[in-house]
Amino acid sequence: MTRAQSGNRPAFDTLIQMAALHGAPDNPAACPIRDVLDRVGQKWTLLILIALTPGPRRFSALQRQVGDISKRMLTQSLRQLERDGLISRQVYPTKPPSVEYALTELGQSALDPIAVLTDWADRNHDRIRAARTAFDATA
Amino acid sequence: MTRAQSGNRPAFDTLIQMAALHGAPDNPAACPIRDVLDRVGQKWTLLILIALTPGPRRFSALQRQVGDISKRMLTQSLRQLERDGLISRQVYPTKPPSVEYALTELGQSALDPIAVLTDWADRNHDRIRAARTAFDATA
DNA sequence: CAGCATCCCCATCGATACTG
DNA sequence: CAGTATCGATGGGGATGCTG
Numbered sequence: 001m002t003r004a005q006s007g008n009r010p011a012f013d014t015l016i017q018m019a020a021l022h023g024a025p026d027n028p029a030a031c032p033i034r035d036v037l038d039r040v041g042q043k044w045t046l047l048i049l050i051a052l053t054p055g056p057r058r059f060s061a062l063q064r065q066v067g068d069i070s071k072r073m074l075t076q077s078l079r080q081l082e083r084d085g086l087i088s089r090q091v092y093p094t095k096p097p098s099v100e101y102a103l104t105e106l107g108q109s110a111l112d113p114i115a116v117l118t119d120w121a122d123r124n125h126d127r128i129r130a131a132r133t134a135f136d137a138t139a
Numbered sequence: 140m141t142r143a144q145s146g147n148r149p150a151f152d153t154l155i156q157m158a159a160l161h162g163a164p165d166n167p168a169a170c171p172i173r174d175v176l177d178r179v180g181q182k183w184t185l186l187i188l189i190a191l192t193p194g195p196r197r198f199s200a201l202q203r204q205v206g207d208i209s210k211r212m213l214t215q216s217l218r219q220l221e222r223d224g225l226i227s228r229q230v231y232p233t234k235p236p237s238v239e240y241a242l243t244e245l246g247q248s249a250l251d252p253i254a255v256l257t258d259w260a261d262r263n264h265d266r267i268r269a270a271r272t273a274f275d276a277t278a
Numbered sequence: 279c280a281g282c283a284t285c286c287c288c289a290t291c292g293a294t295a296c297t298g
Numbered sequence: 299c300a301g302t303a304t305c306g307a308t309g310g311g312g313a314t315g316c317t318g
Binding site for chain 1: 171172174175176179180181182185186189221222223224225245248249250251252253254255256257258259260261263264266267269270271273274275
């Protein structure tokens with residue numbers, strides 16, 4: 001079993017372990033990886049989580065901050081995140097009603113893996129783009 | 140600016156920074172986060188990367204290991220990963236031709252963030268499932 | 279064995295319009 | 299302001315069959 005530079009031993013073991021059981025095809029939600037990956041794959045979830053990092057945000061504020069997201073998708077994504085316990089939803093019954101979304105503790109904890117991921121993405125984006133150009137040139 | 144427990148300071152800063160620029164809607168590939176996230180979101184890419192963690196694998200071996208992936212998607216995903224420079228493809232011109240896929244150094248480095256992610260998923264899957272049940276009960 | 283080609287479905291997402 | 303409702307397009311992805 002060869003291994004290169006990896007500095008995350010415990011996390012790495014989890015990964016190996018996951019590679020072994022490779023998920024239950026009949027019940028995808030039973031496999032933590034697939035379950036979480038489904039959410040991560042959702043075009044907007046991570047962007048929303050990131051947008052909430054500095055602090056609580058209202059619906060419209062979120063929409064402006066994420067940029068090109070429709071109200072439909074924002075609502076949908078927020079619901080899912082709330083259901084998963086990653087964000088909380090607080091309604092203030094003012095005259096024009098306002099709703100504030102915030103990261104829960106669980107959501108906060110999710111930021112760590114996300115940060116590691118985006119950090120990797122940021123550091124290696126150039127290499128990836130270079131690899132693509134090289135590949136396209138060969139092909 | 141409130142912050143909870145986060146232990147990843149440098150990575151965290153990248154995240155904040157990303158939250159600020161929130162991507163170029165017109166050119167998604169220009170934003171590292173969205174670019175990488177697109178791949179991560181691909182149903183099979185991470186599973187394949189994980190399957191390659193213990194060492195190089197042949198096509199059929201990969202298909203068996205991942206489980207329920209069609210040859211079509213396996214081929215497609217492998218191509219993309221190869222293009223991105225995460226895996227290498229070595230062809231052995233034997234009588235029945237065999238092709239061996241392996242992680243490149245870049246691919247190896249990608250395992251770290253992935254491991255952190257799956258580790259988080261594994262540790263918090265119960266809480267997420269619990270949150271869902273609670274949410275569904277309330278609704 | 280490895281993988282390309284074809285057909286087709288359906289989940290995801292966008293756009294628009296309407297409501298409390 | 300914060301959604302909901304509806305329609306429609308796009309393409310990811312499954313099933314099957316064929317080739318070198």
